[in-house]
Amino acid sequence: MSDSPGPPPRRSLLIFTLVAGCGASGSGRTVVPIAMDPAALVAPADSAELTTHDAAVRGIAGILVNELRLPMPDRVTVYVYASRQVFEQGLIQDAHVSPVRAAELSDFAIGVGKRRQLLFNDEAYDHRGREWLRLVTHELAHVSQIELAQGEGRAEQWLAEGMAEWVAFRVLERLKLDTMDRRRALARGGIKSHAALVAARLDLDTLGTPRGFTVRHLREGSLPTYQLAFLMADYLITRDGFEKVVEYFASFSQKQQRLDNFRRAFGQSLDEFEREVLGYLKTVTR
Incomplete structure (x- = not known):
């Protein structure tokens, strides 16, 4: 499901890193816009391919779309934050969560799925293995639910x-x-x-x-x-x-x-x- 009819055009992946003006010195925010062309979403052969946020989101989306028949938006923006403090600020600035709610969420959450957005506190995982893939899938499922409902929290x-x-x-x-x-x-x-x-x-x-x-x-x-x-x-x-x-x-x-x-x-x-x-x-x- 997407805002435009038919499959969207393929776009090149753009990855860039911004240094956030919050939290500890040297902490940062990585933004990964991903075009979710259904024709290009292929289920991975195994988990060895899924070691970056880009690869994990694309590969898992391939399973959700092709095997579970779940919809994906035509574009998902992934935000990766280097610390809890930067994650909290990202929830406010990128996900437009209220400061009170962002402070609460950042205390216990390490990932949040919003409408066409995935936000992760990357400090929580030093190894991108099974539980990290569980987190990415869980939040990507929320993105799909929001597409289905055409809104959050319904x-x-x-x-x-x-x-x-x-x-x-x-x-x-x-x-x-x-x-x-x-x-x-x-x-x-x-x-x-x-x-x-x-x-x-x-x-x-x-x-x-x-x-x-x-x-x-x-x-x-x-x-x-x-x-x-x-x-x-x-x-x-x-x-x-x-x-x-x-x-x-x-x-x-x-x-x-x-x-x-x-x-x-x-x-x-x-x-x-x-x-x-x-x-x-x-x-x-x-």
């Missing part, structure tokens, strides 16, 4: 995060770096003592907003909250199919009705799904 946030994790693990499995079964097992073990399961109340209404999701994972733990989101998305995808989840995100391009769109896509209310998936989670975490 769908259920827990499903946006859970689907992004599902896509990331699927790509890692495709690259023979991990398996979906191993990630499911890790997630089931990780949420056994999660506050929502202990209280037998998931409160998906709160988890469904960007702010609510942030508050919950800061309070209840980032990893288990993302694992919870992944398991709920995985349950929904297994039950209804990945295509149905894609259609759900696309429905927001027509109607921005959070609860109604969920009911139309999955045939039940959010409350009904919450009760159903809570029963499932209790079963698989015994």
